[in-house]
Amino acid sequence: MQGAGEQKRVRVLDPVERVTEVIFGLLMAMTFTGTISVATAGQEAERTMMIAALGCNLAWGLADGVMYVLRSVIERTRNHTLLTTLRSGADAATGQALIADALSPRLATAAGSDGLELLRQRLIDNPGLPLKTGLHLEDFKGALGVFLLVVLSTFPLVVPFLVLEETALAVRLSNLVGLCVLFIAGWILSKYAGAKPLFGAVALAVTGAVLIAAIIALGG
Template identity: 75%
Template sequence: MQGTEERKRARVLDPVERITEVIFGLLMAMTFTGTISVATSGQEEERTMMIAALGCNLAWGLADAIMYLLRTLIEHTRNRTLRANLCGATDAATGQALIADALPPRIAAVVGTDELESLRRRVIEYSSTPLPPRLGWDDFKGAAGVFLLVVVSTFPLVVPFLLLDQTALAVRVSNLVGLAVLFIAGWMLARYAGAKPWQGAIALAVTGAVLITAIIALGG
């Protein structure tokens, strides 16, 4: 039972969601840190830009968390509607069609009538089992996780500005840190997808390098 609960907690946000939220927050912060060298001329202006970067990620983190709750609410409502429609279907063929429509297209294309009927019967069999609330505690924990991932991803890029006095050097180090994080994120995404980690890491790092170069060319 404890192992089941631990797996449930671990899946509040799946690996793809966690990693992509970090990438999103990182790229948002880079749009600020990459322009500091031309947009600032002193410590006070640099501090203002850092606050702006954090404020931007706070706002986007909040918006992303709300969108996560909205997606979850839609998914839960869709599941409730599907179960109600299955229980109210007048014949097996109608129920099987509902199941097929709910499956991903590639899976639905290879699932036969027997498998669809088995799924239909299982859903009806467990129709008396209460569904979770439309938005439960785990959903709000997931939204909080989304918010924190977007916000926390700002800090690795800010640290060089706290440790280095030379703004130009801090910008370059911050860009390298961002590139390293993108490399790691690409590695993790590719490994999760079953692809070659090096290819995913290099692809995402190159994408980040192109973005950093574009930011510098525009005045970073």
């Protein structure tokens, strides 16, 4: 069970999923900070913006956390069904087809018939593989992590509104902070994928800049 728990904790901290959650929360918050300039400048407008951005990300984080739990349960149940079918006497061709369906098309093609058969035999012969379904503690830990990432991604964008009195300057500085976070996120994702970090960082930052420009053009 310890091995299963360690594997699950790795999933919770998976760079792609976690950075993606930050990007989602960041872009959602930027839709508020980018459009505040159409409102009446002043403390009340800034307060309204911050409450709206935080409330939106709270709702999104809650929904995304619930979806994380749902995905975990579905994936675990699917794996349970696969193992049960393999161990219930399914023939080799059926077992290989099920394993190929569980893998990405490229991995299944690369493995070939021999590789799929080796996987089938190891899955059948390994008694240590977990077969339990349902909710696990790690699911709720992962959901909490998702919730916190989405919500906390709001705060770097609202800091300029807390320290600056000029609304227009605060909006632009907030956008700049958002671009810096997107740059870092792109760097992390590209490095994780084995690509050139600088290229990925610039690409994601430019994409964010285009989104910000679109927000401003639409009334920001």
